[in-house]
Amino acid sequence: MFFPSDPFSEIVAHFLGYFQIAAEDMKVRLEMALAEHEAEAAPQTPEMQQISVDMVQSYALGNYAPGVFYAPPEFLIRGEATFGPSPIGLANTPDFTASELGAPPAHRTASPDDPVIPLIGTAPGSVIALFSQTVSLSDDDVFIMGTLDAPLTFHSGADTGLMSLQSASNAVLGPIGSGPGISSYDDVPLVMQNVNAIAKAHQDNPDIEFQEVDSLTGTFVNGARVEEAPELSDSLPKHLQDQEEDATPPGTIKVSGEYEAHLQILGDDIEGTINYNSGGNFLVNEASVLNGGLASTHFVVGGNFHQLDAIIQINSYCDTDYVNDDVPLARSPGGGTNAVNVASFVQETLDTAGARAEANPGVMPQNWQVTCVTGDIIFLEWMKQLTFMSDQDIGVLTAAGTNAVVTSGENIGMNSVSFANIGLFYDLILVGGNVYDANIIVQTNILYDNDTITLLGADHEGMAYREAGTLNTSNNLLWNQASIHNVGATEVKQGISDHNKAAMDGLASGNKSMPYSFYAAEEFEGIAIPRVLYVSGSIYDLRYIEQTNILGDADFVALQKKAFLDDQPATEWNIDTGSNALVNIATIKDYDAYGDTIEVGGNHYSDSILIQANILQAQGDGSDDDALVSEVVAFLDHTDTLADTPDYALGGTTHDAAPVDLMQSVLA
DSSP, rough: OOOOOSHHHHHHHHHHHHHHHHHHHHHHHHHHHHHHHHOOOOOOOOOOOOOOOOOOOOOOOOOOOOOOOOOOOOOOOOTTTTSSSOEESSSOOEEEEEEESGGGGGGOOOOOTTOOOHHHOOOOOOEEEEEHHHHHHEEOOOEEOOOSOOOOOOOOOOHHHHHHHHHHHHHHHHHHHSSSSSGGGGGGGHHHHHHHHHHHHHHOTTEEEEEEEEOOOOOETEEEEESOOOOOHHHGGGGGSSSOOOOSOOTEEEEEEOOEEEOOOOSSSOEEEEEEEEEEOEEEEEEEEEEEEEEEEEEEESOOEEEEEEEEEEEEEEEOOOOOOTOOEEEEOOOOOEEEEEEEEEHHHHHHHHHHHHHHHHHOOOOEEEEEOOOOOOEEEEEEEEEEEOOEEEEEOOOOOOOOEESSSSEEEEEEEEEEEEEEEEEEEESOOEEEEEEEEEEEEEEEEEEEEESSSSOTTTOOOOEEEEEESOOOOEEEEEEEEEEEEEEEEEEHHHHHHHOOOOOOTOOSSHHHHHHOOOGTOOOOOOOEESSOOOEEEEEEEEEEEEEEEOOOEEEEGGGTTSSSOOEHHHHHHOOEEEEEEEEEEEESSSSSSSEEEEEEEEEOOOOEEEEEEOOOOOOGGGEEOOOOOOOOEEEEEEEEEOOOOOGGGGGOOOSSSHHHHHHH
16 A cells, blocks of 8 residues: 655545545435435325215395394492492493482492492593685676677776775674684683673774673674564575475466477567576575583582683675666666674573482482593684685677576575584583683675676667666675574582582592592482593683675676667566675584583683674765775673673784774774
8 A cells, every 4th residue: 555655645635535535425315315215105196086066055044143242231239239449430321310229329328437439431532623614706707699889898896895895894803803713722712812802892982882781692683682583584585585486487378288388478569588697696604513522410610710602793795886877677676785693692501400309309429430531621613614706797788589598697605514512421520720611603794796787889869768677786685693502500609619629629639539528419419320520621612603705796787779779679678686695604502511500719701792793885975985884783791700800911912903993994
């Protein structure tokens, strides 16, 4: 055997040997793996099963069962049953009356040595609803029959007129008309202060009829108290009234048979009709709010209690028409524009505690359902509705010996919203902070309806124009109707009773067990398990509805002179450039309390405000052209029973405030 002695040969042999061993090892592993694989038996394929199928199947369908099996838990307390150590949470328990509890609970009383663990209720949620509805329409039409005999130029002046009327309306509204509105619920006191500032400014203005009344309840129409409010359906223009009219025109004979036909007899001297309507627009804003988010039988406020109900209604219009003296059309009866403001204040008081005591005599509280809210509760419904319409039409009419109906108006713009906030009911509500409760309705109608009716064409000396038809340039309706219906207490007590004060202090520190004196309190007779809500912060409860209608309906109608000559075909003309209706309707029903008294630890401020204004822009002489004539009546019902009237400063909106004399721009 040869053994190399040099180091290089030894290294080569060493590594070649290792390489050979590794190669042989890999071969052995591969051969063993192949041998093991070949040893496995191949799986046998099972025989296919033959299944016979019956092609005729019958299925019996039963009644639909969704699979929901739920039975609500029963919370009936009978005899001397007591609760376990863990509180039981109830979302909103039903009324526990004597029929459910039986006789024993009426004699059971709690003692300081044997406290009762109260039930824990679900806290109510806040509701913030913001509505903004806007309708904008531009319908400025030009209609020409035949050819023009002379150049036609017309400037309506509606832009300047509407701005002037709106400025006069904002002068009545004061900071509400030019203020920034509301950005958060913290601005609720500021909004109430701004409304009070309007009433205070009107009170100091000698040119405004201001009345301070003891109770602002009832119905008021244009500044006068009435027993019954007028009906809107009776005041609307005829084409908008809901009444059945005979569709058959006069002088028509009906021919009945398989088909009904109408044959119109015009007479020997009438060869056609022209019916032209450039007005007849209908603008409507309608809003209805029901607030029952938080109501109770007994209401206790630890801080100040602010109440405000306000209705502000303004109708501003200009209806100065120019009709050429030679126009041979008879002016229709009915007068000018009718502006109506209708406001109703309703106060309803309930005695739920007395009714329960009478229904369940001798039944006293055995336990309490307590709900605690840390912070504030907000109920805010803010609505703004705006309808803007421009319907400034230009029409040139002539007779053609046929029947023609031309309508360039009769537009309809409507905003409507209905909102209901239905929440929870409690037997007792304890508020550690302040309460701000306000219902505010602001309604404005602005109409500019200066129409021009003239003759167009060459003069015909010595020729008489024949009178053949009717003309209406007015008969507009501006209608504001608002109602605030409060359900709540009218008697406010200064100071808080001892047991309510003890309950508020205990709940503020986290003790949900009601004081021992509550179990014998007369105001809770008839209720076995009263529901109690404690709010550590304040309650902001505001409903604000603002409705505005703006219409520019300055029309120009030119009649061809030659159409009225004796040698031309006789034509019956019916022209209507007015008959517009601007309507605002708002209703608020607010449920605050089902009892007749409220306990207030701080100060109580209550105001009811009504402002009704009609502003007319009348055509004067010389320097008095376009003078504004204003009729503003303001009512104030201020209840100052617990403290002096606060200083209603405008706060952060003084830079937007109106001058001291809000009506100086109107009555100048």
